[in-house]
Amino acid sequence: MRARYIKPGFFQNDILAECEPLARILFSGLWGYADKEGRFEWRPKKIKAVILPYDECNVNGLLEQLEQKGFVFQYSINGNTYGCIPHFLEHQNPHPHEARSRIPPPDDEIFQKYQCHEMSLHLHDMSCNSNHSYSYSYNNNEEDKLPNVPHAKIIKLWHEILPELPNIKQWTSTRQALLRSRWKENPERQDVDWWKGFFEYIRGCPFLMGAVDPKPGHKRFFARLDWVLKESNFLKILEGVYE
Secondary structure: OOOOOOOHHHHHOOOHHHOOHHHHHHHHHHHHHOOOOOEEEOOHHHHHHHHOOOOOOOHHHHHHHHHHOOOOEEEEEOOEEEEEOOOHHHHOOOOOOOOOOOOOOOOHHHHHHHHOOOHHHHHHHHOOOOOOOOOOOOOOOHHHOOOOOOHHHHHHHHHHHOOOOOOOOOOOHHHHHHHHHHHHHOHHHOOHHHHHHHHHHHHOOOOOOOOOOOOOOOOOOOOOHHHHHOHHHHHHHHOOOOO
16 A cells, blocks of 8 residues: 545545445555555455455445546456556656556546546546546557557646646546547657646747736636647747737
C-alpha cells in the first residue's frame, strides 16, 4: 500500500454516498493499492486481504458498485484483468520517486469511455489540490502511430505556468480532440518542451493573460486552454497577433 491524499470532499461526494459504506472504504483503499498511474491488478481476493482483511464482505460486489458509478473500471489485456481509477492523477500527487507503472494501460476505446464517464466527473469533489492533471493512454492503430499525446503533462504545465488563467476541471472528449489535432499537425509540437515554451510565450501576451482593460460594456478576456487549442486562435497566437 502507498501513502495517498484524502480530503473532506471525499466524505461529501453524493454519488459515492450511494455505495455501501464498505465500498467507500474500499475505494479509498484502492488509491493506496493502485500504482502511480492509478492502475491495479483486478484480483478481488488479494484486494480484500490488503484493504478489508477484517471484514466479512463480498469484494466482487463492492467493486461492482464502484464500477457502476464510474469510480473504477476493469479491462483485460493478454488474458490478465486490471483495474484503473479515472482521473487518478487529478486527486493524487504521487511521489516523484515512486516506481512507474508496470501495468499496461487500457486501450483508447475503454479509456475514453470511462475518462469521460458522467459519474467520474464527480471525482473533482475529491481533488487533493488545485492543479488538475489527467491519466491518458492510446493504442497503436493506423490513425495514431505518432507519439502518445501526453495530456496529463501538458495540462499540468498549463496550470504551473499560467495559474492566473482558468483551470481545467473537465477534460472532455472535445478538448482531448483539440489537443490531439494540434499535437499531430507539426512534429515540433510532439514534444512537451515545445508546449512549455508555448505556454511561456502566452504568459508574455497581456491580452491573453487578462491584463488588458476591456472596452466599455465588455468583460475582461482570459484565454482558456480549449480556446487556445482551436485552430484559428492557435495560429493567431503563433503568428504573434496577440503580442
